Structures are given as C-alpha cells and as structure tokens.
Amino acid sequence: MGQIIIQGFLLSGLYALIAVGFTMIFSVGRVLNLAYGVYIMLGGYVYFVAVQMMSLPKVPSFLFAALAGVIFGLLTYQLLVKRLQSDPIAVEISTLILAVVMQATIIVIFSPAPRSMWPLVPGVIYIYDVGVLKNILLATVVSWVVLGGLMIFVRKTHTGRAIRAVSMDTKGAVICGIDPQRINLITWGLSGALGAIAGVFFATYTQLDPGMWVFPLITAVAVVIVGGIGSIVGSLIAAHIIGFMETITTTLIAAELRGVFTMLLIIFVLVVAPKGLFGKAEL
C-alpha cells in the first residue's frame, strides 16, 4: 500500500512535468504540437548516446539532452510550424508527420529494438520501509524543481510575463509591444527543454524505444483534458490522479494495461465534464 502511494506520487511528478511542457505550446500558440513526444524521445536517446555510448559524465550529458530538446523545439517552430500557424489542422498533421519521420530516423540510427537505459542514480532508498529506486526519486525531485523554476520564471521575469500575456490574449499582448513570434519561439524552445528533461527520466523509468513518443503525448493530453485548459493547478492535480491510478493499475492488475485507465478517464471526462476539473474553456 505504501508502495503504491509513494510510487504514485513519484510518477505523478514526472507526469506533471510532461503535461506542463505540452500545454505551454497550446496556451501560447493555440496549436497542438503532436511532435511533443519526440522531445521526450530525443532526451532519452541523446542522454543514452552521451553516457552509454560515449561515456561522458552524467551532468553534462543531461544538459546536452535538454539542449537537444531546445534545439529541436526551436527548429520545429521556425521551419515547420511558423508558416502553418494560422491553420491548426495543418499544424496537427505536419507535427504528426514529423514525429513519424523522427521515429523512422531513430529506427535507422539505432534499430527498432528497445533498449534499457541505466538509471541516473543507481540503487534503492528506503522511505517508510518502502523501497524506492533512487532514480525515480531524483526524477520527481528534478521535475518539481523545474516546475517551480518555471513558475518563478513565468511570474517574475519579463519574458515569463510576456509569455503569460500572449497565452491570455495575443492581440492585447501585441498592443503592449510584445512580439508574439519571439514569444512563440521561446515557448517552443522551453517546451523542448522540459520534454527532453522529462524524457531522460521517462526513458529510465520505462525503456528506450522508437515508438516511445506516443504514450507521453497521450498522457499529457489526458492531463490537460482532465485538469482543464489554462489551469496549472488543474494540470498538477490531474497529473496526480492519472499517476496514482496508473500505478494502482500496473501494480495490482497488469503492467500492460497501463494506459487503459487513462483512456477511460478521458472518455468519462469528455462526456460528463468537458471543461475538466478546473478548465476555463473547452478545447
């Protein structure tokens, strides 16, 4: 029982990070980035290459992974999305195609077989008699630190507030002299970083696999639907609901049915409360 509570909590932290990275783009740019999962995948693979194939030390490798995410995010925006921004459907489709292209690229470079990643911090630590992988604990701590940092960034810095402004009302932001294109660019880069960071941990939690970009994307979507658009608190709470339920399902029922509860929850919320728990609007 304690196992479930603690594992659930830890997983939820990571999911919260994943979800926030995803919603950022939606709040600011009003478009769906279906290639978001690719940042997660990239984070994992870059770290893998750096540490396990090139034997680089962990911290720089971690930063490389984050950087890879940032660069990919920026490039995706600049080369692909920027021109198609006015048509959300086009963005959905093109980011999906991009994700598939990246999946194929990974297969070509690495082979389709899944790989295990070494944990960032090996070993087990005991909290209230419950054995917890130090790696997962680190993941949660880092997730919360990053989220906290993001909160501060968004509230205290000029750029951060500009991002909030654009997410509330683009036209109003323009009148205040904010350049939405620049903000979009920054947001995409930031989203890439968040995704990649989450990805490093996510890959150690599950495994490296060219198709690993789909599941986190769906989880992020579920968090947004359940928590509601435009609500950070909602996302955090939803992340925990989903994290806990997933842990319960995988521990008590079957590991393969990991996503089932999430799916059913999505349907349930859409039927009963389309705005989500704290949503300010419907998607």
Added chain:
Amino acid sequence: MIRFLDQIRWWLLFAAVMCLLPLVVSTGTLRIFIFANFLAIFAMSWDILSGRTGYISFGHPFLIGIAGYTTAMLTYHLDWPLYSTIPLAVVMTMIGGTLFFLPALRTRGTYFALVTLAFMELMYHSMQVVQPKLTGGTRGLSGLPTVVYGALPNYYLSFAVMFIIAVGLWLLIRTRLGIALNAIRMDEDAVRSSGLNTTRLKLFAFMISAMVAGIGGALYTHYLGSIAPRGIFEINFLFTILVAALLGGAGSIVGPIIGAFFLTFLLELLRPYIPGAGRYLIYGVIALVLYYYAPKGIYSLIQPLRIRLSRSSRGAQID
C-alpha cells in the same frame, strides 16, 4: 465547376483503364495495385470524415482493426462463412466506433484528434494482452479464409469494391449533405447559427467513414489471410492512410484515390534502394515537404488541368 456528365466520363474512363490493366502488367504489379486499392478505400474512409469536416481522426486503424478482428475471430474460432462475418464486422465497426468516438465528436476538433490517437495506442497494447486465446495475442491470427484466390480475382474484387465506394461517396457528397459537411470544416459555429445540428451531421459522416473502414478492414484481412496488432494498430499504418489522403487532396473523393496510388508506387519504387525503416523516413520527409508546400494535395494541382481539358474538348461554357 465541371458538369455532372463530364465527371461521369472521367469515372468511366478510370474504370475502363483499370479493368483493362491486367492485360498489360505483370502479376507482381497487380498485387501492388491490390494494395493501392485497399489503401484508397482506407484513405477515402478517412477523408469523408476528416478531410471533409476537418475533424482529424487518428483512430482509423482502430476502426479497421475492429472490423479485421471481428471477422478474423469469427472465421477462425467459429468457422462462420464470410458472407456473414464480413457484414457483421462492418456493423461492429460502426457500433464500436460510435461508442468510443461519440463523446469526442461532441466537442471540438482538436480534442477529437487526440482522443482518437489515444484509442489507437490503447488498442495496440490491449490487443496483445486481453484474451490472447481469442485474439491471438501478439502474433494475431493467421490462416484465415480468403474471399477469392489469386492475384487477378483479388485485383478485380478490390477494384470493384473501391470503385463502388468511390462512386457512392461521390454521389453522396454532391448532395446538399456535402455542402453542410464542407461548411463544418470552414466554420462549425456558423453552421450551427444557420440552424443545423452539427453533432448529428458529424455523427453521420463518422458512421459512413466507419462503414467504409469496416468494409475495407474486413476484406483486407481476408486478402492477407491474417491479422496482428503490429501492422494495424500502428502509427505507420495510420500515417500511410493519412498521407495518402492528404497528398492526394483531402476533402475530395478523387484525392485520396490519387494519393493512395501515388504513395503505393512511391513505396514500391523506393523498396529496392532503401531497406526497412529507412523507407518510412524518406517517404515521411517527402510527405512533410509536399504537405508544407501543397497542403491541398495533388488533386488541387491537377484540377485546373482537368477544367482546361474539358473546356477545350467541348468549347462549352463552364458554370
């Protein structure tokens, strides 16, 4: 707009060419065409919903899978005859699809896309685990009966089905229903403000889409003689269908057919040069580039040509 009779001529021409095709191509090529026909069916099924109403569905593999598995399980375990399992599979697809997609349809397009993606992923994992004795688990079911034997009969069968579906959809879309569905894509709120129940319209489009997907899925399963989670509930399959419809020209009936043929032959062309996943990479990049520069697809590029051809052959006024 080109006149009705004129378009009928194009359809008949197309049918004639395809019927005579086996006289000039090899059996191997015929098999490629069979695949293209099926892809065209799937692409049209996707397009009638997503291309037309703008509700991008990533769940078509899900629908195709329901049909495929229904008919597979019924024939494999219960030995039911094909003329009952296939229609049943189609019905199941429509019911199952509606059950799952209806909640999503009632909301806006963006949610719909995501929810359908999630379904597909879910099916992929579930099908491997849930009742593997029935579904064949990861390896699926094989040794299924086929409708007809041999490349030539399968070619004519797949083409006949594809053609009937194409003409049927074409006639349907030419009615005022087509206008309503197109309008939803352009501005759903405005359609509601015109006094139309858009949820019912979307549902109808969805049911047609599911029906076509079901027909295609059931027949395809019996052409291949097997079914497995990998290959159906897979992003690559989804991707193939989507790209076929988009490249060809979403929102038209002909577009997905063009796209399906184009894509199938492109894949075949690349096969000897680039093995395995590399092909998907190349063709994904091509798809991305083409979509970026011509989001309306090949059909939109050749349409002016068709108009010019008709005009010159008759000298009559185009309305």
Added chain:
Amino acid sequence: MTDLLAVQDLSKTFGGLSAVKNLSFCVSEGETVGLIGPNGAGKTTIFNLIMNEFRPDSGEIFFKGEAISRYPTHERVKLGIARTYQVPRPFSEMTVGENIRVGLLPDNLWKMVTEETDEALEIEIGRSVGFDDHQIAQQPSELAMGDLRRLELARTLAIQPSLLLLDEVFAGLTLGEIDQISELLVERKKYGLTYVMVSHDLRSMAPLVDRVIAVSFGEIITEGTFDEVVNNKIVQEAYLGQ
C-alpha cells in the same frame, strides 16, 4: 401584444468579471430595438447568451413564450432567431451563392441527401439584398466589407427568422454602404421582421429604431425612445467616462 423575446434576470460572469448582471428586457414583435453602451458593457455578451454561445449563470430567456435557455444553438435558430456578427464570417471556400445555400439547408439528413438544391431561390435571396448575378458567383475574398455584410444578411434571411440580432452591422462601412444596408433593413421590416441592433454608430441607428436600451457594466441604465436615451445624463456619463 405578445413579447417575441423576453430576457429575465440574466447573469453571466467570466472568471470574476460580471459581464451581465440581472438583466431583463423585452422586445415586441415588429419592433426595432437599439442596444447601446460603451465598450465592454455586455452588449455582445447578451447576443451570445441569446444564441447559446455560452450558458447564463442564472436567469431565463423566453422566445415566443418558450423558455429556451436549455436549447442548443441550432434549435434556437430553427425557432426563428438569427444573428449577424461584428466581423463577418462567411464560408471562405464557397461562393456567395453557396454561402446562401447553407442558410437554406434543412436540418434533416434525408432531405439534404434527396432534395435538389434550389438555385433559383438562392439567386432570388441574393438579389433581394442587392447582389447581381455576377457577384453571386464570387468568393468572399473578392468582396468589399459592405458586400460581406449584405452576404451575412442574405444568409440570415435564408433562415427566415422572426428575430434578427444585428451586431455592429454598420461597422467598417462607407456612408453609401450604410444607406444601402439601412434601406434593406427597413424593407425587410415590412415583412414583420423584428430587430435588435447593437451599434456604436448612433447616427445611423437613429432612423431605424423604435426604442433604445442603454447598457453599462452589464446592467440596463435606461430605456426609451432614441432621443430620450441619448439625452439622458447617466447615459452620457457612461459614454464619456470612457
């Protein structure tokens, strides 16, 4: 005389901001009512509530005696309410004629599939708002603002409403275009059409309205004839206080 439209104690808040507060008013059949007020007073919100763009927090809307607050948008339209938008929203990939065609569509799948398009009716409606045959085949992107507004009117007329909500129908028009639209509205009135119009252009509104309601911060300040309301001190303060 029965009220065509009756709004009772309508309230709507958006995240803490009270857009509409216990608002009540009536519109009789055949009337033209002007709805005026400074920016952000809640005028468009009222229209949105009547059309079900969002649900009210409290209150009720009656149309032809029926309580319609629970009805979805398309049902309200079928009962006879139509609306134009501040920024015209034509169907961008369709011609003028096709745009009108959408307005003529029956909300019935079977009819849509089996019945033929009545192109003659489309053209007639188009002509009744002043389009010539050449314009009917044009795309919205080729039209001027005045024509776009006429298209909006044509589409709403195709629906055959009893009540027409006009949201800033004069915005962005030249004086000549304003005259044209005004003429159209007056002409339609002969068929018994009831209007509620929101406009900042008080001068253009004046000859058209029977009665005016002034709104500020989500509440009604006063009602009366055009002159009464416009010369009302509180109304003037509300406007000038901007």
